[in-house]
Amino acid sequence: MLVILPVFAFMVFFLTLGNLDPEKVWERAFFRASILWGTYLILLTEGLSLVEAVTPLGLALGWLLPILATVGFLVSRVKSELPIVLPDIKLPEGRWNRILVLAVFVIIGLTALLAWLSPPQTWDSLNYHMARVAHWAQQRAVRHYVTGVGFQNSMPPGAEIAMLHAYVLAGGDRLTTFVQWFAMLGSLVGVFYLAKQIDVGPLGRMITVVFVATIPMGIVQASSTVSDYVVAFWMVCVAYESVRILKAGITRSSVVYASLAAGMGLVTKPTAVAYVLPFAALIAFIVLRQYSITQALRYTALSFMLVLTLNAGYLLRNTALYGNPIASEGRISFHINETMGVRVFLSNTLRNMSLHAGTPSPLVNHAIYLVVTKVHEVIGLEVDDTRTTTVSNYGVFKPTTNEDKTTNPLHALLILIVFVVLLIRRKEIEPSIIILSLVVAATFPLISSLIKWMVFNGRLHLPFFVLYAPIIGYTFDRFLMPNGVRAVAAILLLASWPWLMSIHSRPLITNSQSYVDSVLVVPREDLYFANGWHLREPYFEMADLIKESSCSDIGILLPGNSAEYPLWVVLGAPENGSRIEWIDAGITSQYTDPGFVPCAVICQGCPEDQTHFNDLPRIYKDHPTKLQLFMEVQ
16 A cells, blocks of 8 residues: 555664664664654655646655655675664563553554544544645645635645645545554653663653653543643653754764754644744753854754745745735734733733643632632733723633643642742752753743643644653652552553543543444544534535535535534545635635636525526525525436
């Protein structure tokens, strides 16, 4: 199967870098192979897009090139009688450590099962993540197109480019959920090695991995097609190179790989800037201490060039469309804080912290709410100030397995405890650990200062929780008895059960909160609609009418928050030759293909008394959803 090619490419990158390393540091090979793989993914896709060659053949040939090159190198080593060294992977010693490893593998296996059985179904995925993948596959290129969903064009494309490769090479979306799953797997390996790099012992490294494996938001994202876990993985790569620089000093290779990893984070999601900046500041400080201003400027220019190279494609496309590299002014003001200052910093940091402070007790939650609102009264800022709040009103909510609102209360409590311990006992701790802790901690208030508060912000904090895990491992390893560490690990593992078993929209075991029956029994085509069941019947009915008429050019006109992607699924596009294009979509109408003449138009929200659309009569209308189908009946 062609989809194995990108995976095989990573494997040969890893093996090659490991053999090129005189010290045979396999963890370094892992991180750098990942960074090179991501860099090649972006450059390959942008290059193929220039000639509309994002096809199974184009992608297969694109991945074969580095595979053949690296295999050729390994063969040449054999001919030169140089050994090909393989990584020496050892199971941890001790019964309890092995039990913890087994427990982590159970989590990995269960999330993989969910990723296999569950199609893309998160509302954001249906609205723009997977919809843009389908459009790109149809046009055989990653470029802007006509759409009424601004995010489909404006958002950085990194994670979706990886999904595009899985989508095109596998001939459908069956494996697109594994992009996030592999990001989780990579993050587990990454934090283990990051903990090792800061001299955490074997048990401490295990609690580090358990901490990440059991993050509720991480578990639900591992079987989805959103992008926060992908950001988290690239930030772990940045952290590894940063710690290496902190401990061993600046080298050109470390700056190059740290810059490429940062670029991969930024090309994945704008929120990565909040995670990149503290590490960039750390590296800049070290460079200035080690080199002259001239040399520091050279490293800065090199880093900027590498980051810009990975992001240039979508930034240029956005600039051509919006007049700036980010998005439309309305979209920017919708998500970015419209005012700055100490009050905003305190307000959003406190409200974001309280997202992860919710308990099963309504009384406790209400008490937290009262404290937060009282603080806002003191600083003279409304708790729901529209300049710093979007989508929803502030509240403190009990833990939930709803994937959009999942938070990490137990993990947040452990981070708070560890942060306090580090402050109290800072004189006993190696300075590099304190520095790393402060750098990671800085990412949380920074993202709070940039992004408006909303009830869904817990997903944006996933990289913070992942990055803090090695510090958790270090502190527990240093100050907690082994049995205490094992007890915390057991609590984390037991507490993860609801998110492993009963995500609202894709449960393995149902409960009273489940939106659908178990994914083990519900047909895949129904699971697409788990978060929007009201759309299932009208989507299938319209698709049946279109297929019966042999119409293959379908126009769509939907609201900006609509679930577009299921239309691609029920219509079989683009695999069956059907073409779906937006019509009359505002600023993006400049991308309209004048040769596209739809034989059917699906409209949601058209006037109820509208009987025709571009001379096509209305043949279907669903009152609850306001969906209408205009098509000439054969």
